[in-house]
Amino acid sequence: MDIIWIVVAGVVGLVAGVLIGRILLRQVLQKEEEKAREKAELILKEAELKGEGIKKEKMLQAKEKYLQLKANFEEEANRKKNQIITNENKLKQREQTLNKMTEKLNRKEAELDSLKENVSAQLEQVQKRREEMEKLKASQVTKLERIAGLTAEEAKSQLVETLKDEAQTEAASSIKNILEEARLSATKDAKKVVLETIQRTATEHAIENCVSVFNIESDDVKGKIIGREGRNIRALEAATGVEIIVDDTPEAIIISGFDPVRREIARLSLHRLVADGRIHPARIEEVVAKTRKNIEDEIVEIGERTAIDLGIHGLHPELIKMVGRMRFRSSYGQNLLQHSREVARLCATMAAELGLNAKMAKRAGLLHDIGKVWPEEPELPHAILGMDLAKKYKEHADVCNAIGAHHDEIEMTTMISPIVQACDAISGSRPGARREVMESYIQRLKDLEALALSFDGVNNCYAIQAGRELRVLVDAESVSDEQAGMLSFQISQKIEKDMQYPGQIKVTVIREMRSVSYAR
DSSP: OHHHHHHHHHHHHHHHHHHHHHHHHHHHHHHHHHHHHHHHHHHHHHHHHHHHHHHHHHHHHHHHHHHHHHHHHHHHHHHHHHHHHHHHHHHHHHHHHHHHHHHHHHHHHHHHHHHHHHHHHHHHHHHHHHHHHHHHHHHHHHHHHHHHSOOHHHHHHHHHHHHHHHHHHHHHHHHHHHHHHHHHHHHHHHHHHHHHHHHHOOOOOOBOOSEEEEEOSOTHHHHHHHOGGGHHHHHHHHHHOSEEEOOSOTTEEEEEOSOHHHHHHHHHHHHHHHHHOOOSHHHHHHHHHHHHHHHHHHHHHHHHHHHHHHTOOOOOHHHHHHHHHGGGOEETTEEHHHHHHHHHHHHHHHHHHTTSOHHHHHHHHHHTTGGGGOSSOOSSOHHHHHHHHHHHTTOOHHHHHHHHHTTTSSOOOSTHHHHHHHHHHHHHHSTTTOOOOHHHHHHHHHHHHHHHHTSTTEEEEEEETTTTEEEEEEOTTTSOHHHHHHHHHHHHHHHHHHOOOSSOOEEEEEEOOOOOOOOO
8 A cells, every 4th residue: 555655656746747847948948038039139139220320321322422423424514515515616617717718709700700701802802813913924924925036835944954953053062061961960979889889998909920939948959849850840740730940040939820729739739848858759749639639628718718708608518619719710810809809898888888788799799700710611701601600509590690791791680780790890990900911902992993983074083091081083174063072972882882891981072173274
């Protein structure tokens, strides 16, 4: 029984504890809910306050932006309004100007109409006067024909002949004056360019001969060079292709030959043989072979050094070798390499003065005489041969044309060609630069005099000043003063066309009137 009561009491106590726990839990939950509600209300109030602040701030910003946009709009509107007002004022001014011009045009039109009427009236009067003048002229011509005994056509033909003679005389005088003025004005700039080119190019000129002198220390060496029964000198001459002259000239041996390369090989070979002391045919052949090889290497070195000195790049090796060979060639006694170097510098200077390609002109000037150093001797002028060689080694077309045309063998197709021709003449015509063969020089003077004698009215002529001036004596009865000027021009033109000469030739026509009588 006690156990039952204990169980019942325990059950009752358990139920009561559960009820009390639930009641306490509900109260705790209600308190927490009230706290959460209060916290939520507080957060909402804070959010509402913050939202009001943001709203006010955004409204202030929007208001400021509105006011700024309004101010900008008003400013732009005022500007456009002012611009419209300005344009309207300009249009009004233009309209006023157009109205004034229209009024002026109307007045001018009225004046032109009145002037037109006056001109028409005057033209009618002029036409009437012209008809009267024609009638008067016809009557006067009839009277003149009756008085002179000539018809109008005959008188006209006589007048035409008289005027023709006078016109020819005046034309000759005018042509002379025009030519003098044109010559002065046309050559002024050319003289300036040529003189400046010549003055800026300084080159020494030395005429080379066909002999070289080998100096020796004593005459005892001559016997060694001659050898037993002359075998050494014969071997040397056979190996080098020159003539060795051993005479009574003290301490000197003369090497004679037209080929400067052979003379140089012989000179250097003699120098090495004399320095070595062993002179016999086998040694001579060995030294000459080595010297010839050294000369070929020196030729290449000279060509390369020349190209570098002149600033010319990209030359074919064969062309470089030809340039080096120029050092041992001469033209009328003038060293060909020095001549070509000078022509190259002259061409570059003249082309620069004329605004052309100076490098191309310098290249053409250096290569213009390469046809003279070609080892073989084909039957072609050296200018044409040089042009063919330049084409073969892929030189520029302008350079090829300048090489081929510098003696007028072909037509000039580029501005560099006449520059090369002029610079070649400048280099060759300087005093002391070249030496001409006497026969060709005399023949040129004879041809010059014969050319002048071929003109009508020429009595005699003389080439003076080494062919630089031609004095022409004419018949005073058949040639007038005006015709003398024309004759000098015609002779100079024929000389330019038919003859080849360095520099320039002055043509002087002398007309002398002599009256001779005798007192007996």
